[in-house]
Amino acid sequence: MRYAMAIDTRRCVGCSDCVVACQTENKVPVGYCRDWIVEEMSGKYPLLSLEIRSERCNHCADAPCVRSCPTSASHYEDGGIVMVTHEECIGCKACIASCPYDARFVHPEGYVDKCTFCLHRVKDGLKPACVSVCPTHAMIFGDLDDANSEISKILQSRTHKSLIPEAGTKPHVFYLL
Amino acid sequence: MKEITITSGRMNPGIDPVLHAWGWEIPVYLFLGGLAAGILIFSAVYFLRGKADEYKFAVKIAPFSIPVLLTIGLLALFLDLTHKLYFWRLYTTIRWESPMSWGAWTLMLIFPLSVFWAASFVPDVRPGLKLPALAEKAINLLIPFRKAMAWALIVISVILGMYTGILLSAFNARPFWNTSILGPLFLVSGLSTGAAFTILLSKNEQERKAFSRIDMALIVIELFLIIHLFMGFLAGTEVHIQAAQLFLGGPYTAVFWTFVVTLGLVVPLLVEALEMNGYHLPAQLPAALVLTGGLILRFIVVDAGQSSRWLYKFMTHF
Numbered sequence: 001m002r003y004a005m006a007i008d009t010r011r012c013v014g015c016s017d018c019v020v021a022c023q024t025e026n027k028v029p030v031g032y033c034r035d036w037i038v039e040e041m042s043g044k045y046p047l048l049s050l051e052i053r054s055e056r057c058n059h060c061a062d063a064p065c066v067r068s069c070p071t072s073a074s075h076y077e078d079g080g081i082v083m084v085t086h087e088e089c090i091g092c093k094a095c096i097a098s099c100p101y102d103a104r105f106v107h108p109e110g111y112v113d114k115c116t117f118c119l120h121r122v123k124d125g126l127k128p129a130c131v132s133v134c135p136t137h138a139m140i141f142g143d144l145d146d147a148n149s150e151i152s153k154i155l156q157s158r159t160h161k162s163l164i165p166e167a168g169t170k171p172h173v174f175y176l177l
Numbered sequence: 178m179k180e181i182t183i184t185s186g187r188m189n190p191g192i193d194p195v196l197h198a199w200g201w202e203i204p205v206y207l208f209l210g211g212l213a214a215g216i217l218i219f220s221a222v223y224f225l226r227g228k229a230d231e232y233k234f235a236v237k238i239a240p241f242s243i244p245v246l247l248t249i250g251l252l253a254l255f256l257d258l259t260h261k262l263y264f265w266r267l268y269t270t271i272r273w274e275s276p277m278s279w280g281a282w283t284l285m286l287i288f289p290l291s292v293f294w295a296a297s298f299v300p301d302v303r304p305g306l307k308l309p310a311l312a313e314k315a316i317n318l319l320i321p322f323r324k325a326m327a328w329a330l331i332v333i334s335v336i337l338g339m340y341t342g343i344l345l346s347a348f349n350a351r352p353f354w355n356t357s358i359l360g361p362l363f364l365v366s367g368l369s370t371g372a373a374f375t376i377l378l379s380k381n382e383q384e385r386k387a388f389s390r391i392d393m394a395l396i397v398i399e400l401f402l403i404i405h406l407f408m409g410f411l412a413g414t415e416v417h418i419q420a421a422q423l424f425l426g427g428p429y430t431a432v433f434w435t436f437v438v439t440l441g442l443v444v445p446l447l448v449e450a451l452e453m454n455g456y457h458l459p460a461q462l463p464a465a466l467v468l469t470g471g472l473i474l475r476f477i478v479v480d481a482g483q484s485s486r487w488l489y490k491f492m493t494h495f
Contacts, residue, residue: 016185037185038489044178064350070278071266088266091259093191093198094277100350100487102196105189110260164487166414167349 001079002061002144003117004172005131006151006160007054011138014039014052018130018139022056025118025129029108034115035130051175054130054139057082057103057115058163058171065095065104074112079143080172081119086111100167117141144172181489196351196483202257204475207341208370209250210280211363211471213243214338215371217291219388221327221334229301234379235388237302240295242374247288276344283340287333293319294326338364345482353420354482356409362402366471369395373445373467376460385460389449392467396446403438420485429481437477441470 014037022028022035035056043049059082066074066082073088074095084095089111096104096112107113118128122141126132131139142151155174162171191197216239223229229236258264268285272278297319299306308316319326342363345354372392376385410421423429445463452458 014184019185032189033185033187035185036183036187039182039184041180041182042178064348067274068277068347070270070272070275070281071263072270072272073266086260087263089260090263090266091261092257092277093259094275094348096192096198097196097483098348098350102189102192102486102488105192106259112259167487 002172003059003079003081003122004142004144004151004155004174005056005059005117005128006140006154006174006176008138008140008158008176009051009053010176011136012037012052012054013136013138015135017133017135018054021129021133022115022118025121026116028113032105032107032113034103034113053175055101055103055163056130056173057099057117058101058169058173059115059117061170061172062168064098064100064167064169068094068098070094077119079122081117081122082114083116083119084112084114100164100169101171183489196486198483199257199479201476202253204472204479206250206253206257207344207363207475207479208472209246209253210284210341211338211367211475212370212374212468213246213250213287213291213367214334214341214364215367215369216240216246216374217243217287217294217330217334217371218338218368219371219375220294221330224323224327232375232381232384232387233301234381234384235375237298239371239375239378240291240298241302243291243295244288247284247291251284251288276340276347279336280340280344283333283337287330287337290326290330290333294323294330297323297326335364338367341367345478348482350487351482351485352413352416352487353410353423353485354478355417356406358402358406358409359478362399362406363475365395365399365402366474369399370468370471373464373471376464377468386452389452389460389463392463393446393449393453396442396449396467400438400442400446403442416485416487416490419490420481423481423484428484429477432473433477436473437470440466441473442467445470 016037019033019035028034035054038053038055040051041048059080061080063082071088071090073085075083077083091110104112104114121128127141131141140151140154142149144152146152158176160174160176162174187193219235220240223232223236267281296316299316339360342359346357346359349355369392372388375388379385407421410417424433445466448458448463
């Protein structure tokens with residue numbers, strides 16, 4: 001099992017529903033967020049193109065946060081989801097410094113927090129909160145090891161990219177172009 | 178042209194707009210760890226070379242500072258932790274891939290070892306001091322092991338000195354840290370500050386002179402490593418070139434080239450060179466400059482690394 005997410009940059013309108021759904025579902029403290037919307041405008045007026053991305057932890061297959069953690073608090077769950085065990089985290093922030101996506105932060109209670117791909121929902125057969133609320137169906141979540149899953153099929157048929165793969169992290173969030 | 182905006186708003190404390198995971202605690206610890214490593218390496222090396230009496234301060238007296246330096250450093254590290262009550266988790270696992278794990282275990286070894294090392298010199302430094310019988314017995318037990326302790330200290334201190342740099346260079350997410358030069362640079366800087374410590378506090382002029390000579394060599398090596406650091410970056414990828422530009426016209430230019438390179442390295446080198454040639458200048462001046470420069474170097478490197486990044490480089494506002 002290898003969980004991944006694909007986000008269709010041609011469907012995403014940047015409404016931030018995914019951000020609010022995550023904050024509600026995961027009781028993210030006020031002033032913090034585990035996912036966010038990036039709008040990247042390129043070109044020169046009037047020849048402009050806009051890419052909208054919903055970004056979060058990339059649940060990297062070669063995660064620098066897991067490597068740099070001195071206590072094994074940051075670890076891979078089954079399916080490759082990167083998680084932090086609160087009772088093992090000492091708050092040294094090595095993982096925060098090691099993440100090229102700046103996806104982590106220190107929770108007001110002291111441990112390091114970030115996107116979990118809503119592992120608690122996934123275990124119950126549900127989709128992550130962000131995916132389930134997306135009004136344009138721009139987000140797809142599933143198992144890359146299952147060749148018949150929706151995500152496997154769409155990644156085979158559509159051109160896609162991941163964010164700074166040159167950082168050597170093998171990200172598991174893909175953007176359909 | 179590119180304009181990147183986080184339209185949902187992201188202002189995670191400590192992360193946005195520029196990463197600020199580590200404040201003053203980490204550079205203070207890196208400086209003290211490097212200084213302690215430098216002092217211990219000189220002490221152990223000159224002990225093994227039979228110069229314990231010639232360089233009495235460096236070999237026998239300076240080690241008494243180590244427990245104090247390491248305690249302050251460890252306190253700074255502890256203050257930096259945000260989930261403090263769980264700090265003991267560092268010692269329920271060994272993580273080979275994590276430099277921080279290496280550091281935690283190295284400190285666990287070096288702290289007691291350095292206390293034993295210093296304790297074995299109590300009778301030399303304070304002859305005739307009345308000690309409780311038990312302490313005297315313990316010290317007499319330690320003295321025959323000085324040679325073994327010296328060898329162990331050299332190995333562990335080199336690891337301590339190097340790891341303070343490797344801790345940062347292992348983060349490829351921060352281009353300015355991501356250079357293997359940082360390990361040797363921090364080790365040499367630690368040795369240089371260790372030598373400066375002896376120059377500053379030794380009462381023996383011959384010893385001060387000898388350590389000034391050593392310090393000059395170390396400063397030259399340090400300057401050489403700094404040039405290589407920037408050569409490596411400028412021959413690197415775009416993010417590494419941008420990291421170097423933070424110091425070549427960017428916001429760290431003035432503070433780095435003035436306080437670290439000029440006042441922390443070049444001026445002490447010149448003053449020490451003049452002293453060697455018979456000019457009478459206070460030896461404490463270059464030593465104090467080297468120590469201050471070493472501290473500022475750690476602050477700038479820790480800060481600049483957090484300002485260098487891969488993503489969102491064209492971000493205009495949030």
